[in-house]
Amino acid sequence: MKNITLWVRRYVIVYGIIMLCTFFMCLLFNPSSVLPVVPYFGRIMVFALIALALTAACYSKEELSGKAWWGRTVLHLLLLEAVLLPLAHHWGFWSGGRDIVIYAGFILLAKVVWHLADYGLDAKTAEQINETIRKNRLENRKEED
Amino acid sequence: MRVTVERIGREREEELVVRCHDPFADWVGSVTEAASGQRTVCVCREGELHRLRLSEVFYFEVVDDRSFVYTRVEVFGVKEKLYEFERLCAGSSLFRCSKSMILNAEKIDYVRPSLSGRFEAVLSNGEKVIVSRKYVADLKRKLGVQEP
Numbered sequence: 001m002k003n004i005t006l007w008v009r010r011y012v013i014v015y016g017i018i019m020l021c022t023f024f025m026c027l028l029f030n031p032s033s034v035l036p037v038v039p040y041f042g043r044i045m046v047f048a049l050i051a052l053a054l055t056a057a058c059y060s061k062e063e064l065s066g067k068a069w070w071g072r073t074v075l076h077l078l079l080l081e082a083v084l085l086p087l088a089h090h091w092g093f094w095s096g097g098r099d100i101v102i103y104a105g106f107i108l109l110a111k112v113v114w115h116l117a118d119y120g121l122d123a124k125t126a127e128q129i130n131e132t133i134r135k136n137r138l139e140n141r142k143e144e145d
Numbered sequence: 146m147r148v149t150v151e152r153i154g155r156e157r158e159e160e161l162v163v164r165c166h167d168p169f170a171d172w173v174g175s176v177t178e179a180a181s182g183q184r185t186v187c188v189c190r191e192g193e194l195h196r197l198r199l200s201e202v203f204y205f206e207v208v209d210d211r212s213f214v215y216t217r218v219e220v221f222g223v224k225e226k227l228y229e230f231e232r233l234c235a236g237s238s239l240f241r242c243s244k245s246m247i248l249n250a251e252k253i254d255y256v257r258p259s260l261s262g263r264f265e266a267v268l269s270n271g272e273k274v275i276v277s278r279k280y281v282a283d284l285k286r287k288l289g290v291q292e293p
Contacts, residue, residue: 063244063277069261115260122258125281130255132290 010055015048017113021106029102043091047084054079077111179236186233188214188221195221199237203268205230205247217270240283242266242276250287 022044026033058076060068081104088094094103153159161180165173178184184199203215207227214221225233230247234240242248248266256266256276264276276284 063279064261066259066261118262119258119260122262122264122278125285126256126258126264128290128292129281129285129288132285132288133253133255136288 007052007056011048011052013114013117014051014055015044017110018044018048018051020113021110025102025106047087050083050087051080054083073111073115077108080107080111184233184237186214186223186225186230188223190219190221197221199234199239199249200251202239202249203252203270203272204242204249204274205234205239207245215272238287240280240287242274242280242284244277246274248274248276250284253284256284 022035026035054076058072058079060072064072084107085094085100085103088103089100094100161176163173163176167173185196186199186202188195188197197214197216201216203217205212205214205223205225205227207213212223212225212227212230214223223230227245227247231241234247238251239247239249252268252270253266254269256264259265259275262278264278264281266274266276268274
């Protein structure tokens with residue numbers, strides 16, 4: 001159950017990141033574009049699902065060393081580009097040389113945002129732990145006095 | 146034997162009362178040692194056997210199938226395997242922090258996240274060790290981190 005919740009949460013985050021990317025891509029490169037709501041949202045749902053499936057393919061239960069982690073991260077990025085770019089082209093999200101660079105750049109950006117979000121959560125956890133360590137120390141010192 | 150564990154509020158002092166037929170029985174000694182953090186582990190250095198209190202241990206690590214205990218400045222070899230040491234530490238401030246290490250939560254100065262999805266714990270002797278994300282929940286439990 002815990003695992004399902006975790007993956008559902010990840011799916012929502014991936015979906016959110018793709019929607020953010022869509023907004024900025026349209027804002028910067030095609031501000032007057034009109035999107036067909038139902039097919040577009042549906043395709044993004046499938047898009048997010050595929051992106052998540054690729055994450056699962058690169059996911060490891062093993063404890064990875066720093067190097068192995070970077071290796072997997074780069075592999076995951078390459079997989080994302082290799083699968084999502086042709087799919088996006090098939091759905092007409094991009095066409096032409098300039099578009100593919102922009103689209104690939106946004107996939108890279110989405111991946112960076114994903115890791116930054118993870119890092120942010122870890123930083124929050126670390127702060128909670130450090131705060132408790134400080135509190136425990138203070139209490140111990142008081143008891144010793 | 147009946148075992149009763151009662152959860153109390155933080156405002157009350159924790160205590161252990163042992164009601165037994167023989168106050169000198171082995172199990173009574175083990176329980177009181179554990180409760181007072183005086184559990185010990187046999188360690189070896191240069192052919193000499195030493196006895197270390199668990200509260201002195203910074204961390205336990207397995208490297209190339211050999212086990213070591215690290216204190217503030219010293220390193221000792223031990224015969225225990227990781228799972229045996231883990232069992233010995235049950236209920237103490239030591240916890241599994243990665244696939245090859247057991248760390249004493251009381252010796253952590255602070256932790257910081259790393260980009261590779263792990264945490265780095267800086268110990269009170271300045272050493273840095275890795276805490277896997279998988280075991281961070283255990284660390285939080287050991288320290289009594291209150292979720293907001």
